[in-house]
Amino acid sequence: MYLKEIKLRNFKNFIESDFEFSPKLNAFVGRNGVGKTNVLDSIHYLALTKSYLNYSDIQNINFDNDFFTLEGIFEKEKSEDVIFLSVQKEKGKQLKRNSKTFERMSDHIGLYPLVMISPYDLDLIKEGSEVRRKFIDNIISQSDKEYLSTLIRYNRVLLQRNTLLKYFFLNHTFDSNSLEIYDSELTPLGEFIYEKRKELIAQLIPVFKDYYKLISKGNESVDIVYNSSLDEKPFAELLKSGLDNDRMAQYTKLGIHKDDLEFKITGYPIKKFGSQGQQKSFLIALKLTQLELIKKNLKLTPILLLDDIFDKLDETRVEQLIKLVNEERFGQIFISDTHPERTGSILQKINAESRIFEL
Numbered sequence: 392m393y394l395k396e397i398k399l400r401n402f403k404n405f406i407e408s409d410f411e412f413s414p415k416l417n418a419f420v421g422r423n424g425v426g427k428t429n430v431l432d433s434i435h436y437l438a439l440t441k442s443y444l445n446y447s448d449i450q451n452i453n454f455d456n457d458f459f460t461l462e463g464i465f466e467k468e469k470s471e472d473v474i475f476l477s478v479q480k481e482k483g484k485q486l487k488r489n490s491k492t493f494e495r496m497s498d499h500i501g502l503y504p505l506v507m508i509s510p511y512d513l514d515l516i517k518e519g520s521e522v523r524r525k526f527i528d529n530i531i532s533q534s535d536k537e538y539l540s541t542l543i544r545y546n547r548v549l550l551q552r553n554t555l556l557k558y559f560f561l562n563h564t565f566d567s568n569s570l571e572i573y574d575s576e577l578t579p580l581g582e583f584i585y586e587k588r589k590e591l592i593a594q595l596i597p598v599f600k601d602y603y604k605l606i607s608k609g610n611e612s613v614d615i616v617y618n619s620s621l622d623e624k625p626f627a628e629l630l631k632s633g634l635d636n637d638r639m640a641q642y643t644k645l646g647i648h649k650d651d652l653e654f655k656i657t658g659y660p661i662k663k664f665g666s667q668g669q670q671k672s673f674l675i676a677l678k679l680t681q682l683e684l685i686k687k688n689l690k691l692t693p694i695l696l697l698d699d700i701f702d703k704l705d706e707t708r709v710e711q712l713i714k715l716v717n718e719e720r721f722g723q724i725f726i727s728d729t730h731p732e733r734t735g736s737i738l739q740k741i742n743a744e745s746r747i748f749e750l
């Protein structure tokens with residue numbers, strides 16, 4: 392599966408632009424602010440129905456217009472899919488495949504998988520644990536519908552339990568029976584999510600380490616550690632032993648909603664002790680791992696978007712990376728760079744089938 396062409400109308404700074412792509416490597420080059428990231432984001436939009444950068448659809452409409460449209464052709468083994476997406480100020484979003492409107496946006500997900508690596512990924516290292524849980528949850532949910540529905544139920548029951556704790560506190564009352572109803576509902580859901588996360592992370596670590604080694608040429612050791620309060624004891628016991636604390640805090644302090652991942656380089660937290668280039672390499676390896684797991688689960692090779700990929704990486708790492716993504720196991724790639732000569736010479740060096748677009 393690859394994107395053969397895309398037509399942008401009133402999408403951010405592109406009033407009317409058409410692109411025809413190589414099935415392998417494509418590069419957008421040009422100065423700051425010409426719209427390299429915007430084109431990459433338009434591809435993200437078409438494949439996953441939303442922007443990687445903006446949560447609001449409206450913000451992607453060109454300042455001087457009141458709608459945008461994106462039309463792309465995805466080439467598959469035996470056929471072509473024409474995907475058409477439009478956002479209008481008053482009417483909202485519409486998505487069509489081969490002229491047929493999708494009932495639900497979610498029916499589209501999984502058909503054209505895509506992974507984007509961008510400077511914003513730094514949030515995964517810098518921000519709080521929620522971002523990292525989301526990262527893991529997204530990977531598992533892509534291929535496991537039961538996981539997603541369990542997670543939604545867990546969060547709903549958790550909210551009810553917290554509301555009850557708050558009620559007890561404010562009214563100076565307590566009733567263990569009504570709390571136990573929630574606990575017995577919450578326990579199997581939490582255990583299920585814990586096991587699935589553990590499984591995924593065990594699967595992820597060796598692949599991740601291999602990628603990191605390839606990019607860094609084996610220069611540093613990295614590790615990921617999954618931390619959950621459920622490591623300590625079964626969830627039911629955890630809820631019981633934590634009850635006094637929960638009543639005081641008026642919310643549930645332990646459970647899979649507090650899980651986190653520790654990212655380490657040579658044994659130390661990468662957030663504090665990793666250089667910018669090391670952090671970037673770490674994130675790239677992590678995202679390539681995500682791509683590989685999605686590929687395995689969906690049996691489709693995701694499109695890979697690499698935004699500002701050369702920034703902060705030394706020459707060796709850049710070359711390693713481009714060599715790597717040019718391999719058979721990767722599909723179609725889009726990169727952006729501010730230096731046309733750099734991109735040109737790298738692509739020439741590895742003799743890749745490629746197209747360069749100067750914006």
Ligand SMILES: Nc1ncnc2c1ncn2[C@@H]1O[C@H](COP(=O)(O)OP(=O)(O)OP(=O)(O)O)[C@@H](O)[C@H]1O
Pocket residue numbers: 402403404405421422423424425426427428429430450451452453454455699729
């Ligand atoms: N809704 C919009 N309407 C028109 N222009 C917009 C809109 N949103 C963003 N832009 C413009 O898009 C430009 C930024 O584009 P983009 O982020 O893709 O640049 P870039 O080529 O990736 O630059 P850099 O090299 O700095 O990363 C800005 O000039 C901004 O004003």
Ligand SMILES: [Mg+2]
Pocket residue numbers: 427428429698699
């Ligand atoms: Mg950019």
